[in-house]
Every structure is written in C-alpha cells, then in structure tokens.
Amino acid sequence: MADKKLDTKKADSKKSAKKSKKPNAFKRLLKYLSACKGELKKITWPTVRQTTKNFGIVIAVIIVMGIFLFALDQGLYALLGLVMDTSA
Numbered sequence: 001m002a003d004k005k006l007d008t009k010k011a012d013s014k015k016s017a018k019k020s021k022k023p024n025a026f027k028r029l030l031k032y033l034s035a036c037k038g039e040l041k042k043i044t045w046p047t048v049r050q051t052t053k054n055f056g057i058v059i060a061v062i063i064v065m066g067i068f069l070f071a072l073d074q075g076l077y078a079l080l081g082l083v084m085d086t087s088a
Contacts, residue, residue, distance in 0.1 A: 022028070
C-alpha cells in the first residue's frame, strides 16, 4: 500500500516536471516579437505639427538657459574681480 502511494507521488512529480518545462527558445522569441508588434500598433505617433512645436519649445528653453548661465557666469566673474581687487 505504501509502495502505491510512493509510485503515484513519483508519477505526479514527473507530470508536474513536464508541465513546468519551458517552450523552446524560438517559440518564446516568436511570442515576444508578436507581443512587441501588438504594442507598437497601440502607439499614437505625434504629427509633424506637434513635433515642430515641441522642437521649437526645446530650442527656446535652450536659448533662455544659455542666456541665464551666461549672465550668471559674468556676474560671478565680476564679483570675483571685486573681491580680488579689495583684498590686494
């Protein structure tokens, strides 16, 4: 009786081992690529007008930050010049 229980446990463990086996690499790759294709179809791409507008905003921010950093650099340089002249 105990032998029958051990045999059924072995058979169950073999079945579960077969079920947990992963599919081969090509099937997994194909599944992954098809999922990627499905996700790419869900994307809403920006129009040319939206892209141009965003590009303009980025350029404007770069120019403003450049002017700000230039002014800050010139101010700090002038301050350093004042400090160096007074201590000498």
